Amino acid sequence: xxxxxxxxxxxxxKSGTSVKIECRSLDFQxxxxxxxxxxxxxxxxxxxxxxxxxxxxxxxxVEKDKFLINHASLTLSTLTVTSAHPEDSSFYxxxxxxxxxxxxxxxxxxxxxxxx
Amino acid sequence: GENVExxxxxxxxxxxxxxxxxxxxxxxxxxxxxxxKQELGKRPQLIIDIRSNVxxxxxxxxxxxxxxxxxxxxLHITETQPEDSAVYFCAAGxxxxxxxxxxxxxxxxxxxx
Numbered sequence: 001x002x003x004x005x006x007x008x009x010x011x012x013x014k015s016g017t018s019v020k021i022e023c024r025s026l027d028f029q030x031x032x033x034x035x036x037x038x039x040x041x042x043x044x045x046x047x048x049x050x051x052x053x054x055x056x057x058x059x060x061x062v063e064k065d066k067f068l069i070n071h072a073s074l075t076l077s078t079l080t081v082t083s084a085h086p087e088d089s090s091f092y093x094x095x096x097x098x099x100x101x102x103x104x105x106x107x108x109x110x111x112x113x114x115x116x
Numbered sequence: 117g118e119n120v121e122x123x124x125x126x127x128x129x130x131x132x133x134x135x136x137x138x139x140x141x142x143x144x145x146x147x148x149x150x151x152x153k154q155e156l157g158k159r160p161q162l163i164i165d166i167r168s169n170v171x172x173x174x175x176x177x178x179x180x181x182x183x184x185x186x187x188x189x190x191l192h193i194t195e196t197q198p199e200d201s202a203v204y205f206c207a208a209g210x211x212x213x214x215x216x217x218x219x220x221x222x223x224x225x226x227x228x229x
Contacts, residue, residue, distance in 0.1 A: 032214070032215075042221075043205060043222050091157075093159060097215070104162050105162075107160050
């Protein structure tokens with residue numbers, strides 16, 4: 001099956017700093033990628049839809065100036081958490097649809113962000 | 117927007133028995149309904165999905181049923197095994213999986229040996 005990777009898998013940063021998370025589709029092109037956030041023992045909540053070559057679409061309640069998304073190529077989307085605070089500590093997961101009718105979405109392995 | 121509800125939140129089943137998890141969705145335009153299994157700290161793994169033009173789908177011990185009129189779908193696991201223990205999420209989406217997914221709240225399934 002198709003592979004989506006994320007880097008880093010774990011990151012610890014200090015409050016007030018920024019951290020970048022990469023999501024790559026390794027063997028297919030993804031014009032669209034999705035970024036989800038999952039707090040402990042909770043469900044996946046969609047943060048934004050990343051669109052190659054255009055601005056990301058953010059879900060209601062997600063601050064676009066805090067969570068910067070860049071989809072610079074057909075295989076790479078990045079999420080930058082700016083001025084991180086402890087409440088941003090979470091599991092961030094990206095996904096990419098393979099495209100075409102009836103094709104599943106492929107999830108990255110996730111990035112565990114801890115803000116101290 | 118879409119809203120997906122999932123029940124129960126926890127489920128304990130004797131090994132060998134069946135487990136059923138139910139979800140309802142709100143947007144009749146949704147046409148793709150995947151089920152994911154997630155182990156602690158790992159990515160969700162697709163175990164089965166169903167599209168709106170199908171009422172039932174089965175893959176070995178796992179089956180999913182969809183009732184479009186009532187806007188609900190269910191996951192059935194038969195002959196449960198200890199390795200089935202995990203958190204299961206249902207989801208609903210548009211455009212047959214090519215667009216964003218709305219997830220249910222999850223069910224923690226525990227198989228009792």
